[in-house]
Amino acid sequence: MLKTLLCGTALLALTAGAAHAQVSNNVIKIGVMNDRSGIYADLAGEGSAIAARLAAEEFGGKIAGAPIEIVVADHQNKADIAANTAREWIDAGNVDVIADVPNSAAALAVQGITKDKKRIFLMSGPGSTDLSGKSCSPYGFQWTYDNYAMAAGTARALVEQGKKNWFFITADYAFGHSLEDETTKMVKQLDGKVAGNVRHPLGTADFSSYLLQAQASKADVIGLANAGGDATNAVKQASEFGITQSGQSLAGLLLFISDVNALGLQAAQGLLLTTGFYWDTDDQTREWTKKFEAKAGRKPTMVQAGVYSAVRHYLKAVEAVGSDDPDKVAAKMRETTVEDMFTKNGKIAANGRMFHDMYLAQVKTPGESKGPWDYYKIVKTIPAEQAFLDPAKSGCSLVK
Amino acid sequence: MFDLLGVPPQVLFGQLLLGLINGSFYALLSLGLAVIFGMLNVINFAHGALYMIGAFVAWLLLTKLGLGYWWALGLSPLIVGLLGVALEKTMLSRLYKLDHLYGLLLTFGLALIMEGAFRHFYGVSGQPYPIPDALKGGQNLGFMFLPNYRGWVVVASLIVCFGTWFAIERTRLGAYLRAATENPVLVQAFGINVPVMITATYGFGVALAGLAGVLAAPIYQVSPLMGTNLIIVVFAVVVIGGMGSILGAIVTGLGLGLLEGLTKVFYPEASNIVVFVVMAIVLLIKPAGLFGRER
Numbered sequence: 001m002l003k004t005l006l007c008g009t010a011l012l013a014l015t016a017g018a019a020h021a022q023v024s025n026n027v028i029k030i031g032v033m034n035d036r037s038g039i040y041a042d043l044a045g046e047g048s049a050i051a052a053r054l055a056a057e058e059f060g061g062k063i064a065g066a067p068i069e070i071v072v073a074d075h076q077n078k079a080d081i082a083a084n085t086a087r088e089w090i091d092a093g094n095v096d097v098i099a100d101v102p103n104s105a106a107a108l109a110v111q112g113i114t115k116d117k118k119r120i121f122l123m124s125g126p127g128s129t130d131l132s133g134k135s136c137s138p139y140g141f142q143w144t145y146d147n148y149a150m151a152a153g154t155a156r157a158l159v160e161q162g163k164k165n166w167f168f169i170t171a172d173y174a175f176g177h178s179l180e181d182e183t184t185k186m187v188k189q190l191d192g193k194v195a196g197n198v199r200h201p202l203g204t205a206d207f208s209s210y211l212l213q214a215q216a217s218k219a220d221v222i223g224l225a226n227a228g229g230d231a232t233n234a235v236k237q238a239s240e241f242g243i244t245q246s247g248q249s250l251a252g253l254l255l256f257i258s259d260v261n262a263l264g265l266q267a268a269q270g271l272l273l274t275t276g277f278y279w280d281t282d283d284q285t286r287e288w289t290k291k292f293e294a295k296a297g298r299k300p301t302m303v304q305a306g307v308y309s310a311v312r313h314y315l316k317a318v319e320a321v322g323s324d325d326p327d328k329v330a331a332k333m334r335e336t337t338v339e340d341m342f343t344k345n346g347k348i349a350a351n352g353r354m355f356h357d358m359y360l361a362q363v364k365t366p367g368e369s370k371g372p373w374d375y376y377k378i379v380k381t382i383p384a385e386q387a388f389l390d391p392a393k394s395g396c397s398l399v400k
Numbered sequence: 401m402f403d404l405l406g407v408p409p410q411v412l413f414g415q416l417l418l419g420l421i422n423g424s425f426y427a428l429l430s431l432g433l434a435v436i437f438g439m440l441n442v443i444n445f446a447h448g449a450l451y452m453i454g455a456f457v458a459w460l461l462l463t464k465l466g467l468g469y470w471w472a473l474g475l476s477p478l479i480v481g482l483l484g485v486a487l488e489k490t491m492l493s494r495l496y497k498l499d500h501l502y503g504l505l506l507t508f509g510l511a512l513i514m515e516g517a518f519r520h521f522y523g524v525s526g527q528p529y530p531i532p533d534a535l536k537g538g539q540n541l542g543f544m545f546l547p548n549y550r551g552w553v554v555v556a557s558l559i560v561c562f563g564t565w566f567a568i569e570r571t572r573l574g575a576y577l578r579a580a581t582e583n584p585v586l587v588q589a590f591g592i593n594v595p596v597m598i599t600a601t602y603g604f605g606v607a608l609a610g611l612a613g614v615l616a617a618p619i620y621q622v623s624p625l626m627g628t629n630l631i632i633v634v635f636a637v638v639v640i641g642g643m644g645s646i647l648g649a650i651v652t653g654l655g656l657g658l659l660e661g662l663t664k665v666f667y668p669e670a671s672n673i674v675v676f677v678v679m680a681i682v683l684l685i686k687p688a689g690l691f692g693r694e695r
Contacts, residue, residue, distance in 0.1 A: 037516075039625070042525040172669055201672040205620050205629050208418045209664035209671075212544060216411050232526065232621050240531065240547045240619065242538060262621060264528030 022323040023066035024096065030056070030311060031095040033085055033110070034125055036074035039228040040102045042258040043301045044125045046072070048100045050295045051308035054288070055315060063319050071095065075106045082106035086113045096324050097122060097314055100307050104128035104175055111140050118326045120333075122314060124306035127254065128178060129389060132353040136396035139330055140352045144306030145276045147175075147254075148389045149358055151182035153274030153382050154251050156190065157360050158221050163249055164192035167219035169210045169234060171226035172199040179225040179253050195219040200230070207234040211241050220249060227254045236267045244270060256301045260363055260375050268375075269365040274387075276358055277302035277342055278376050284341040299373045309342035310354075347384070351396035358387040414544035415661045421550045423657020424557035425612060429630065430637040430649040431561055432608035435568070438644030439581050439601040442492060442503035447634065448627030449511035450606045454480045454613025455622045456518060459527050469532035472614050480610025485603040492602065493595070511627070518624035526621030553615050560611065561650045568646055577601065636679045642692020652690060 032052050034044040049072045056068040071093065075082035082101065089095035090113070098114060101107040102125025114121040115137035123131055124144045132142040155166075166187050170176040176199070184194055195217040198210045211234070214222045222243065224234050231252055238250050252259075255273045279289040279299045288308070292300045300308075317332035318324050338346030343356035361376035369375065391399045429451060436444045457479050458472035467475070487510065495502045531549045538547040568574035580587040580594050588594045613626075620626055637656055641648030656675050663674045682690060 037519060037524075039524055041519075042523045198668050200668060203629055204672070205626065206418075206422055208421070208550075209415055209661060210668065212414050212418065213411065213665070215545075216408075216414075229524075229526065229621060229623060229625065236528070236621065237619065240549065242545050242547070246545075258523075258525050262525035262528065262623075264530075266530065267528065 022325065023064055023318075024324055025094045026066050027094065028063060028066055028068045028315070028318060028324055029093065029095045029097075030068065030070045030314075031073065031085075031089045031093070031098045032070060032100050032307065033073045033075050033082060033089075033098055033106075034100045034102050035077050036072070038077050040077065040125070042262075043228075043256040044100055044102045044303050044307075047292075047296050047298070047300060047304040048124065048307040050292060051300065051304045052099055052311045054291055054295075055308050055312040058312065059315050059319065063315060064322055066324075068315065075101065075103070077103045077106060079103075079105040079109040083109040083113060086110045090114075090117050090119055096120070096326075097311075099311055100125045100303070102126055102303060104131065104178075107131055108135055111135055111137050114139050120314060120326050120330055122307070122310035124310055125303045127175065129182070129394065132349075132351040132391075133389075133394040133396050136351045136394070136398055138352075138398060139326055141310060141333065141348060141354060142352055143310040143354045144302050145274075145358070146353070146388070147179050147182050149276070149382075149387045150254050150274045151179060152186050152389075153358055153360050153387060154253060154272055155183045155186040155192075155223075157272060157379070158249060158251055159187055159190040159192045163220035164190075165195050165218075165220045166192060166223050167195045167214045167217045167221070168197035168223045168225050169207070169214060170197055170199045171202050171230055173202050175227070176202075176225045180223070183223055183225065183253060200226070202230065204230055205233060207237045208241060210234075211238055211243060215241070215243055215246070215248065221251050222248055223251045223253055224255075225253050228259070231255055232259050232263050235263055235271065239267045256303065257299065257373070257375060258301050261298075261373065265364060265366045265369055265375065268363045271363040272379070273361055273363070274358055274382070275302050275361050275376070276356065277305040278359060278361060278378060279305075280374065280376070281359075281378070288341045305342050309338065309340050309346075312340055313338050349391040350399045351391040351394045352398070353388055353391060353394070355384040355388055357384050358382040410543035411665065412662075415665045416658060417541075417544065417546065417661075418550075419658040419661020419664075420654065421554055421657070422660060423654035424554045424561075425616065425630075425653075426634060426637050426657055427561050427650045427653030428557040428608060428612040428615070429634045430641065430653045431564055431646065432605040432612075433634060433638045434641070434644055434646055434649035435564065435608070436602055436605035437638070438646065439577055439605075440492075440496070440503075440598055441500060441581075442495075442507070442602075443500060444602075444605065445504055445507040445631070446487070446511040446514065447507075447606070447609050448629075448631030449514040450480050450484065450627070451609040451613040451616070451630065452518065452624060452627035453483070453514060454610030455529070455617040455620075455626060456522070456527075456613075456624075457610070458614045458617045459529050459622045462529065463527075469614075469618070472617075473611070476614045477607040477610040480613070481603040481607030484606030485599055487606075488599050488602040493599070511631075515624050515628065522624060524623060524625060526623030526626070529617040529622050531618040549618055553619070556615060557612070560608070564608070565646050565650060633675050636675045638689075640675075640679050640682045640689055642689025645689065645691040645693075648689060648691025 032049045073085045097120040099122040104126040107126035121140045127147045170180045321328045346356040360379045457476040461467040535549040641652035663671045
């Protein structure tokens with residue numbers, strides 16, 4: 001932390017000679033890159049671009065006379081496309097900052113490039129803790145959530161309710177394994193145990209077989225270490241097979257509000273999940289959601305709200321230093337707390353992790369819900385330091 | 401109590417039953433493909449997209465018009481079938497003189513367009529479709545809890561499958577159809593309108609896909625991507641059963657469902673490739689498929 005600060009100050013001193021406002025190419029260009037057509041298009045997609053535009057509008061669309069421009073790209077969940085787009089944006093497109101990038105594989109590729117080319121990278125979509133761990137970057141900021149936070153929040157809550165015996169239904173690729181590992185660690189740390197697991201291929205439509213195995217394990221909790229369509233299909237079929245009625249709990253380890261919307265409350269009711277943002281938290285979130293909904297036609301997911309918060313924080317830093325120089329801006333971002341509708345008193349740690357409170361939510365029953373998108377009961381607020389992994393343990397080389 | 405490789409028999413029975421349920425979906429979809437290939441010699445790549453549209457039509461009927469599951473069961477295949485007739489009349493029929501590949505490319509393109517359009521309007525997360533009230537709940541079979549709806553799916557698809565097989569292999573109309581595939585010119589000379597018969601066959605084949613879509617709607621998310629996920633497996637089923645063989649498609653569909661169910665118990669990671677392993681082996685040993693004839 002201290003070292004980065006010192007570096008930042010030193011750089012500031014070096015460049016202090018040219019004190020007047022400096023924006024490269026006289027435009028602040030924000031590239032929102034995500035999945036715009038595949039399984040993550042609803043939780044990020046165009047909604048993330050809308051969120052970034054809302055942030056830009058708060059600055060009147062320009063800073064220090066330089067217009068803020070937002071460009072978008074679809075990485076199709078492919079790391080190579082993400083890497084090529086990032087290179088093209090930086091080398092030929094004068095893009096100053098890349099935002100969102102759900103799908104950890106794509107984000108890891110972009111993190112490597114932005115680190116080499118010294119461009120700021122605002123990650124809202126990706127969950128891998130490596131992004132603020134062994135693959136951290138002085139220019140990379142992980143904003144909204146990560147696998148540790150999702151696993152820790154939900155697992156802790158359930159184990160504390162006495163549900164100590166777990167069974168995992170895990171998507172058989174890096175993301176699913178990582179989510180399962182993080183949860184297992186938390187469960188074991190709290191004296192719980194893991195009765196077994198089953199790994200299914202990505203994009204499975206029928207979960208009945210896995211659910212039956214989970215049922216036969218007699219575990220208290222069935223942890224779903226998968227996402228998107230896999231998670232929604234699993235939840236829907238669990239209710240069909242009477243799993244929740246028979247006393248076993250279902251824990252969605254990475255569920256977004258778009259998934260709950262897709263499932264409907266009938267199937268999703270009672271699910272416990274961790275989220276970084278819920279639109280109906282307070283007046284500020286509701287007001288912002290109204291603006292978002294007017295453009296997007298639906299309520300924001302935490303990823304989209306996170307894009308807004310990260311882009312806004314970036315732009316505030318640009319405004320404060322009067323330049324879009326990545327080193328100066330990154331230093332400014334680290335020293336300023338994040339204050340907006342997304343979080344109060346958010347702090348960026350040395351590893352690039354933005355520490356903010358998370359929420360443990362339970363999906364409402366159809367009777368409790370007053371209308372569309374009235375989905376979550378906030379069971380408790382998880383304080384930032386409990387929600388996220390201690391930077392010292394993250395394995396990030398920037399933490400000294 | 402005996403265990404088979406560490407798996408208790410109750411679990412095994414449960415998995416076999418689930419395999420049968422999935423198998424009946426495969427059978428229903430591959431049946432449609434087999435009918436179309438057998439009669440039109442067209443590899444209908446749009447089958448998955450039409451299955452998806454079948455599910456979406458059911459969802460739209462429910463949310464826009466308030467017409468429930470039982471209506472959808474009749475109306476949705478009809479609508480998808482009519483869509484198929486329109487596609488055949490305006491586009492596919494122009495390609496019969498050309499190589500199979502052109503039909504495949506056209507239907508593949510159509511599938512992408514249909515999926516893209518639904519994705520644009522309805523997003524990718526899917527829409528919920530409730531299980532009809534009459535089929536809610538389930539039976540405790542001792543070794544597993546069988547949701548009533550899944551039981552219904554097996555019964556319904558078996559009836560449709562064997563009905564179709566009977567109609568094509570055992571009735572006069574079926575005989576005309578089979579004759580028309582062997583020698584369309586001769587059959588036409590006997591005064592039978594072959595082009596109309598072909599159009600109707602395509603419409604019927606895709607209506608089966610629409611029906612499968614309605615049956616699938618309460619189990620899976622009604623999502624634009626649902627067809628893409630399934631179509632490749634269904635193609636493998638058709639290849640294993642023998643391109644164009646009706647009975648082959650039904651028997652292989654059910655058999656592979658069972659095999660997949662077993663794989664999910666013993667080595668779940670391989671459950672999505674086991675079908676293709678079987679396909680490779682069958683192609684090596686019997687290239688025309690298990691029930692196919694060498695041409």
